[in-house]
Protein backbone atom coordinates (compact mmCIF):
# COMPACT_ATOMS: atom_id res chain seq x y z
CA UNK A 579 0.00 0.00 0.00
CA UNK A 580 1.19 3.52 -0.74
CA UNK A 581 2.84 5.11 2.31
CA UNK A 582 1.66 8.52 3.39
CA UNK A 583 3.77 11.40 4.79
CA UNK A 584 2.96 15.08 5.12
CA UNK A 585 3.27 18.44 6.82
CA UNK A 586 0.75 19.93 9.24
CA UNK A 587 0.39 23.68 9.75
CA UNK A 588 -2.08 26.57 9.64
CA UNK A 589 -1.77 27.89 7.01
CA UNK A 590 0.30 25.35 5.11
CA UNK A 591 -0.37 25.98 1.41
CA UNK A 592 2.85 28.03 1.11
CA UNK A 593 5.05 25.16 2.36
CA UNK A 594 7.88 24.10 0.04
CA UNK A 595 8.33 20.77 1.86
CA UNK A 596 6.01 18.79 -0.48
CA UNK A 597 8.14 19.92 -3.44
CA UNK A 598 11.39 18.36 -2.29
CA UNK A 599 10.04 15.54 -0.07
CA UNK A 600 7.97 14.11 -2.97
CA UNK A 601 10.99 14.33 -5.28
CA UNK A 602 13.10 12.49 -2.70
CA UNK A 603 10.53 9.70 -2.24
CA UNK A 604 10.22 9.22 -6.01
CA UNK A 605 13.96 9.25 -6.63
CA UNK A 606 14.37 6.30 -4.25
CA UNK A 607 11.49 4.45 -5.97
CA UNK A 608 9.40 4.51 -2.77
CA UNK A 609 5.65 4.11 -3.33
CA UNK A 610 4.71 7.07 -1.14
CA UNK A 611 3.09 10.50 -1.15
CA UNK A 612 3.87 13.64 0.90
CA UNK A 613 0.90 15.97 1.31
CA UNK A 614 0.09 19.20 3.20
CA UNK A 615 -2.65 19.06 5.88
CA UNK A 616 -4.12 22.39 6.99
CA UNK A 617 -5.11 21.96 10.64
CA UNK A 618 -6.50 24.81 12.79
CA UNK A 619 -4.99 25.01 16.30
CA UNK A 620 -8.21 23.91 18.04
CA UNK A 621 -8.43 20.75 15.87
CA UNK A 622 -4.90 19.46 16.47
CA UNK A 623 -5.79 16.66 18.90
CA UNK A 624 -8.54 15.29 16.63
CA UNK A 625 -6.27 15.65 13.62
CA UNK A 626 -3.57 13.49 15.26
CA UNK A 627 -6.13 10.73 15.76
CA UNK A 628 -7.33 11.09 12.15
CA UNK A 629 -3.75 10.92 10.79
CA UNK A 630 -3.18 7.75 12.81
CA UNK A 631 -6.38 6.13 11.51
CA UNK A 632 -5.47 7.12 7.93
CA UNK A 633 -2.17 5.26 8.30
CA UNK A 634 0.14 8.29 7.96
CA UNK A 635 3.72 7.14 8.69
CA UNK A 636 5.20 10.49 9.61
CA UNK A 637 4.83 14.23 9.17
CA UNK A 638 6.56 17.56 9.61
CA UNK A 639 5.10 20.18 11.92
CA UNK A 640 5.11 23.88 11.16
CA UNK A 641 3.52 27.01 12.65
CA UNK A 642 1.55 27.17 14.90
CA UNK A 643 1.79 23.58 16.16
CA UNK A 644 5.51 23.07 16.90
CA UNK A 645 5.20 23.75 20.63
CA UNK A 646 1.63 22.66 21.41
CA UNK A 647 2.03 19.23 19.82
CA UNK A 648 4.44 18.18 22.61
CA UNK A 649 1.61 17.58 25.05
CA UNK A 650 -0.33 15.41 22.60
CA UNK A 651 2.23 12.81 21.49
CA UNK A 652 3.46 9.62 23.16
CA UNK A 653 7.22 10.34 23.24
CA UNK A 654 9.90 12.87 22.30
CA UNK A 655 13.63 12.79 21.63
CA UNK A 656 16.13 14.63 23.88
CA UNK A 657 16.57 17.73 21.71
CA UNK A 658 12.86 18.39 21.14
CA UNK A 659 12.27 17.98 24.89
CA UNK A 660 15.07 20.41 25.80
CA UNK A 661 14.10 22.94 23.13
CA UNK A 662 10.35 22.59 23.69
CA UNK A 663 9.54 22.32 19.97
CA UNK A 664 8.80 19.36 17.69
CA UNK A 665 9.04 19.59 13.90
CA UNK A 666 9.12 15.87 12.97
CA UNK A 667 6.65 13.20 14.07
CA UNK A 668 6.85 9.47 13.32
CA UNK A 669 4.48 6.56 13.82
CA UNK A 670 5.68 4.10 16.47
CA UNK A 671 3.87 1.08 17.98
CA UNK A 672 3.34 3.05 21.22
CA UNK A 673 2.00 6.14 19.40
CA UNK A 674 3.35 9.31 17.77
CA UNK A 675 7.01 10.09 18.48
CA UNK A 676 8.43 13.62 18.16
CA UNK A 677 11.87 14.89 17.15
CA UNK A 678 13.46 18.25 16.38
CA UNK A 679 15.47 18.44 13.15
CA UNK A 680 15.43 22.28 13.11
CA UNK A 681 18.36 22.29 15.54
CA UNK A 682 20.74 20.09 13.48
CA UNK A 683 19.31 21.61 10.26
CA UNK A 684 20.22 25.10 11.46
CA UNK A 685 23.64 23.96 12.72
CA UNK A 686 24.59 22.45 9.36
CA UNK A 687 23.32 25.34 7.22
CA UNK A 688 24.86 27.94 9.55
CA UNK A 689 28.20 26.13 9.72
CA UNK A 690 28.38 25.88 5.92
CA UNK A 691 27.54 29.56 5.55
CA UNK A 692 30.31 30.52 7.98
CA UNK A 693 32.84 28.14 6.38
CA UNK A 694 32.09 29.13 2.79
CA UNK A 695 31.10 32.78 2.88
CA UNK A 696 32.55 34.27 6.07
CA UNK A 697 35.72 32.24 6.55
CA UNK A 698 36.43 33.89 9.91
CA UNK A 699 35.89 32.83 13.48
CA UNK A 700 32.76 34.28 15.09
CA UNK A 701 32.29 35.06 18.77
CA UNK A 702 28.99 36.87 19.35
CA UNK A 703 25.81 36.15 17.37
CA UNK A 704 22.86 38.55 17.57
CA UNK A 705 19.56 36.68 17.21
CA UNK A 706 16.53 38.72 16.15
CA UNK A 707 13.30 37.18 17.46
CA UNK A 708 12.22 35.06 20.41
CA UNK A 709 9.60 32.79 18.88
CA UNK A 710 9.60 29.02 18.36
CA UNK A 711 12.49 28.92 15.91
CA UNK A 712 14.67 31.21 18.07
CA UNK A 713 14.52 28.52 20.74
CA UNK A 714 16.12 26.08 18.29
CA UNK A 715 18.66 28.68 17.14
CA UNK A 716 19.78 29.73 20.63
CA UNK A 717 20.04 26.09 21.73
CA UNK A 718 22.01 25.21 18.57
CA UNK A 719 24.39 28.19 18.98
CA UNK A 720 25.17 27.12 22.55
CA UNK A 721 25.85 23.58 21.26
CA UNK A 722 28.14 25.15 18.63
CA UNK A 723 30.13 26.62 21.52
CA UNK A 724 29.04 30.29 21.51
CA UNK A 725 29.24 31.58 25.09
CA UNK A 726 28.13 35.15 24.32
CA UNK A 727 24.95 36.09 22.45
CA UNK A 728 22.39 38.88 22.23
CA UNK A 729 18.68 38.24 21.80
CA UNK A 730 16.62 41.10 20.33
CA UNK A 731 12.82 41.01 20.45
CA UNK A 732 9.80 43.30 20.22
CA UNK A 733 8.72 41.88 23.61
CA UNK A 734 11.95 41.53 25.64
CA UNK A 735 9.99 39.70 28.36
CA UNK A 736 9.37 36.86 25.90
CA UNK A 737 13.09 36.68 25.15
CA UNK A 738 13.89 36.47 28.88
CA UNK A 739 11.22 33.77 29.34
CA UNK A 740 12.76 31.84 26.44
CA UNK A 741 16.18 31.95 28.13
CA UNK A 742 14.75 30.95 31.52
CA UNK A 743 13.06 27.89 30.04
CA UNK A 744 16.02 26.86 27.86
CA UNK A 745 18.68 27.48 30.50
CA UNK A 746 17.15 27.35 33.99
CA UNK A 747 20.60 27.53 35.62
CA UNK A 748 23.68 29.74 35.22
CA UNK A 749 24.17 28.61 31.58
CA UNK A 750 22.39 31.76 30.41
CA UNK A 751 25.23 33.95 31.65
CA UNK A 752 26.68 35.82 28.70
CA UNK A 753 23.33 36.05 26.87
CA UNK A 754 21.92 39.57 26.73
CA UNK A 755 18.38 40.72 25.89
CA UNK A 756 17.45 43.94 24.07
CA UNK A 757 14.15 45.34 22.82
CA UNK A 758 13.99 46.36 19.14
CA UNK A 759 14.18 50.03 20.20
CA UNK A 760 17.23 49.44 22.42
CA UNK A 761 18.89 47.58 19.57
CA UNK A 762 18.21 50.45 17.14
CA UNK A 763 19.77 52.88 19.62
CA UNK A 764 22.74 50.81 20.81
CA UNK A 765 23.60 49.17 17.52
CA UNK A 766 25.35 45.86 17.06
CA UNK A 767 28.05 46.39 19.73
CA UNK A 768 30.44 43.44 19.92
CA UNK A 769 28.07 41.29 17.78
CA UNK A 770 29.70 39.80 14.68
CA UNK A 771 26.80 38.01 12.93
CA UNK A 772 23.09 38.79 12.64
CA UNK A 773 20.62 35.90 12.60
CA UNK A 774 17.03 36.76 11.74
CA UNK A 775 14.37 34.54 13.31
CA UNK A 776 11.54 37.07 13.17
CA UNK A 777 8.40 36.08 11.32
CA UNK A 778 8.33 37.49 7.79
CA UNK A 779 5.29 39.61 8.64
CA UNK A 780 7.49 41.62 11.05
CA UNK A 781 9.44 43.35 8.24
CA UNK A 782 7.96 42.22 4.92
CA UNK A 783 9.25 44.98 2.62
CA UNK A 784 12.03 46.83 4.42
CA UNK A 785 14.08 45.88 7.46
CA UNK A 786 13.77 49.35 8.94
CA UNK A 787 14.95 48.31 12.41
CA UNK A 788 18.47 48.31 10.90
CA UNK A 789 18.14 51.77 9.35
CA UNK A 790 20.98 53.96 10.64
CA UNK A 791 22.48 51.07 12.64
CA UNK A 792 26.25 50.73 12.32
CA UNK A 793 26.85 47.16 11.10
CA UNK A 794 30.58 47.55 10.41
CA UNK A 795 31.44 44.73 12.88
CA UNK A 796 28.93 42.34 11.30
CA UNK A 797 30.40 39.68 9.02
CA UNK A 798 27.23 37.93 7.88
CA UNK A 799 23.42 38.09 7.67
CA UNK A 800 21.81 34.67 8.19
CA UNK A 801 18.03 34.59 7.67
CA UNK A 802 15.80 31.70 8.73
CA UNK A 803 13.08 33.07 6.46
CA UNK A 804 12.94 32.71 2.72
CA UNK A 805 10.56 33.96 0.10
CA UNK A 806 8.36 31.42 -1.70
CA UNK A 807 9.39 33.14 -4.95
CA UNK A 808 13.06 32.62 -4.09
CA UNK A 809 13.91 36.36 -4.18
CA UNK A 810 16.09 37.89 -1.41
CA UNK A 811 14.27 38.70 1.83
CA UNK A 812 14.12 42.26 3.19
CA UNK A 813 16.71 41.24 5.81
CA UNK A 814 19.15 39.93 3.19
CA UNK A 815 18.66 43.08 1.13
CA UNK A 816 19.68 45.10 4.22
CA UNK A 817 22.86 42.97 4.29
CA UNK A 818 23.64 43.21 0.59
CA UNK A 819 23.10 47.02 0.67
CA UNK A 820 26.02 47.02 3.13
CA UNK A 821 28.02 44.51 1.04
CA UNK A 822 27.80 41.91 3.81
CA UNK A 823 27.36 38.27 2.73
CA UNK A 824 24.04 36.62 3.51
CA UNK A 825 22.15 33.36 3.34
CA UNK A 826 18.41 32.72 3.47
CA UNK A 827 16.58 29.84 5.20
CA UNK A 828 16.41 27.50 2.21
CA UNK A 829 19.54 25.60 3.25
CA UNK A 830 18.15 25.04 6.73
CA UNK A 831 14.77 24.09 5.28
CA UNK A 832 16.37 21.50 3.05
CA UNK A 833 18.58 20.02 5.76
CA UNK A 834 15.83 19.78 8.42
CA UNK A 835 13.64 18.08 5.79
CA UNK A 836 16.45 15.69 4.78
CA UNK A 837 16.90 14.66 8.42
CA UNK A 838 13.12 14.10 8.79
CA UNK A 839 13.18 11.97 5.63
CA UNK A 840 15.95 9.82 7.12
CA UNK A 841 14.02 9.34 10.38
CA UNK A 842 10.90 8.16 8.49
CA UNK A 843 12.40 6.03 5.73
CA UNK A 844 15.72 4.84 7.16
CA UNK A 845 17.37 5.78 3.83
CA UNK A 846 20.05 8.46 3.38
CA UNK A 847 18.21 11.50 2.03
CA UNK A 848 19.01 12.29 -1.62
CA UNK A 849 19.95 15.90 -0.84
CA UNK A 850 21.06 16.76 -4.37
CA UNK A 851 17.66 15.60 -5.72
CA UNK A 852 15.87 17.64 -3.05
CA UNK A 853 17.93 20.74 -3.85
CA UNK A 854 17.28 20.29 -7.58
CA UNK A 855 13.51 20.08 -6.93
CA UNK A 856 13.68 23.37 -4.98
CA UNK A 857 15.82 24.91 -7.70
CA UNK A 858 13.23 23.97 -10.35
CA UNK A 859 10.35 25.30 -8.25
CA UNK A 860 12.05 28.61 -7.37
CA UNK A 861 13.89 29.10 -10.64
CA UNK A 862 17.19 29.74 -8.92
CA UNK A 863 20.08 27.67 -7.62
CA UNK A 864 20.57 27.29 -3.91
CA UNK A 865 23.58 29.22 -2.74
CA UNK A 866 25.01 26.28 -0.80
CA UNK A 867 26.35 22.87 -1.71
CA UNK A 868 23.66 20.29 -0.86
CA UNK A 869 26.31 17.59 -0.43
CA UNK A 870 26.66 18.01 3.31
CA UNK A 871 28.41 14.67 3.79
CA UNK A 872 30.74 14.60 6.76
CA UNK A 873 29.90 18.14 7.80
CA UNK A 874 26.57 17.77 9.53
CA UNK A 875 25.63 19.31 12.86
CA UNK A 876 24.96 16.63 15.44
Ligand SMILES: NC(=O)c1ccc[n+]([C@@H]2O[C@H](COP(=O)([O-])OP(=O)(O)OC[C@H]3O[C@@H](n4cnc5c(N)ncnc54)[C@H](OP(=O)(O)O)[C@@H]3O)[C@@H](O)[C@H]2O)c1
Pocket residue numbers: 641680683706707708709710711712731732733736775776777778779780781802803804827828830831832834
Ligand atom coordinates in the same frame (compact mmCIF):
# COMPACT_ATOMS: atom_id res chain seq x y z
N1 LIG B 1 14.31 27.74 7.18
C1 LIG B 1 13.69 26.92 8.01
O1 LIG B 1 13.82 25.70 7.94
C2 LIG B 1 12.85 27.52 9.10
C3 LIG B 1 12.52 26.77 10.23
C4 LIG B 1 11.76 27.39 11.23
C5 LIG B 1 11.31 28.69 11.05
N2 LIG B 1 11.64 29.38 9.93
C6 LIG B 1 11.20 30.77 9.72
O2 LIG B 1 11.58 31.54 10.85
C7 LIG B 1 10.66 32.61 11.04
C8 LIG B 1 10.21 32.66 12.50
O3 LIG B 1 9.50 31.47 12.80
P1 LIG B 1 8.95 31.20 14.28
O4 LIG B 1 8.37 29.84 14.24
O5 LIG B 1 9.99 31.46 15.30
O6 LIG B 1 7.81 32.31 14.38
P2 LIG B 1 7.07 32.80 15.68
O7 LIG B 1 7.17 31.79 16.78
O8 LIG B 1 5.74 33.25 15.25
O9 LIG B 1 7.97 34.06 16.14
C9 LIG B 1 7.67 35.29 15.67
C10 LIG B 1 8.74 36.30 16.10
O10 LIG B 1 8.54 37.44 15.28
C11 LIG B 1 8.24 38.57 16.11
N3 LIG B 1 7.24 39.39 15.44
C12 LIG B 1 6.07 39.00 14.85
N4 LIG B 1 5.44 40.05 14.32
C13 LIG B 1 6.21 41.15 14.57
C14 LIG B 1 6.09 42.53 14.28
N5 LIG B 1 5.06 43.02 13.60
N6 LIG B 1 7.10 43.36 14.68
C15 LIG B 1 8.17 42.88 15.36
N7 LIG B 1 8.33 41.57 15.69
C16 LIG B 1 7.36 40.72 15.29
C17 LIG B 1 7.74 37.98 17.43
O11 LIG B 1 7.94 38.94 18.44
P3 LIG B 1 7.09 38.89 19.82
O12 LIG B 1 7.73 37.80 20.65
O13 LIG B 1 7.25 40.24 20.40
O14 LIG B 1 5.67 38.55 19.46
C18 LIG B 1 8.64 36.75 17.54
O15 LIG B 1 9.92 37.11 17.98
C19 LIG B 1 9.48 32.34 10.08
O16 LIG B 1 9.64 33.21 8.96
C20 LIG B 1 9.68 30.90 9.65
O17 LIG B 1 9.23 30.67 8.34
C21 LIG B 1 12.39 28.81 8.95
